[in-house]
């Protein structure tokens with residue numbers, strides 16, 4: 014195995030700590046004025062991975078000084094009952110933010126649920142109102158993972174304007190909003206996905222490469238341009254360990270900058286979420 018130049022590795026944990034400190038300061042200002050930002054998480058059923066992610070979000074709230082509450086409906090809750098629960102949280106003035114953990118059980122339409130969350134209380138930025146604003150370059154509450162990646166680009170002085178940016182994965186929570194954010198900053202953006210015929214043809218041209226597919230080690234060294242900045246939003250955990258969508262050890266040899274998994278994009282997602290909970294509380298205070 015060849016040596017790894019650690020100066021190329023983006024420290025997502027360090028930037029996340031900085032973002033959390035900013036959120037904490039903003040939360041303190043609100044609290045000085047008698048407003049307590051509060052996140053309510055809704056976790057349907059008992060998926061262990063979801064339980065872990067929700068626990069990580071609650072721990073972040075604790076670090077930042079945000080109140081957090083857990084709603085734990087059973088896996089067989091009906092869509093109508095879940096909608097009722099959300100309507101109650103929308104009406105509750107003590108609740109700043111509502112996060113319904115994904116994935117939801119198959120008998121519930123996830124988008125129907127996302128649409129029911131008040132767009133003012135949507136720290137995930139998944140409501141069509143917030144998604145629509147992103148599309149017209151009015152970035153308010155936007156999806157946390159791509160926003161966290163943009164913040165990493167800013168912190169590491171990755172120029173976006175005029176660059177070839179390639180996004181692999183076209184999900185509503187990573188790929189699509191990522192592409193919109195890069196386009197808003199004047200990159201030339203390509204979006205590749207599972208039906209793309211020749212993935213390498215695109216990735217080879219990428220000055221900025223963002224990958225979010227959930228396919229372990231999809232991106233190999235021969236698919237990457239020399240000097241590319243690479244952001245890996247994928248995470249797969251199996252019996253042998255935790256992996257990203259990028260074959261890190263080999264791809265780092267060609268990259269100028271690269272996020273590790275874990276410790277890259279993941280912590281940023283949660284840190285940005287914290288800033289959004291505070292933003293929601295600020296919006297409610299101004300209403």
Ligand SMILES: Nc1nc(=O)c2c([nH]1)NC[C@@H]1CN(c3ccc(C(=O)N[C@@H](CCC(=O)O)C(=O)O)cc3)C=[N+]21
Pocket residue numbers: 066069112113114115116137157248250255274275276277278279280281282283
């Ligand atoms: N409504 C909703 N909002 C979400 O934001 C949301 C969701 N549903 N469903 C699931 C995905 C997944 N997600 C992650 C956040 C942080 C890490 C993270 O911080 N990971 C650590 C590693 C954790 C480990 O070791 O497995 C890291 O990358 O360093 C991972 C995954 C948020 N999600």
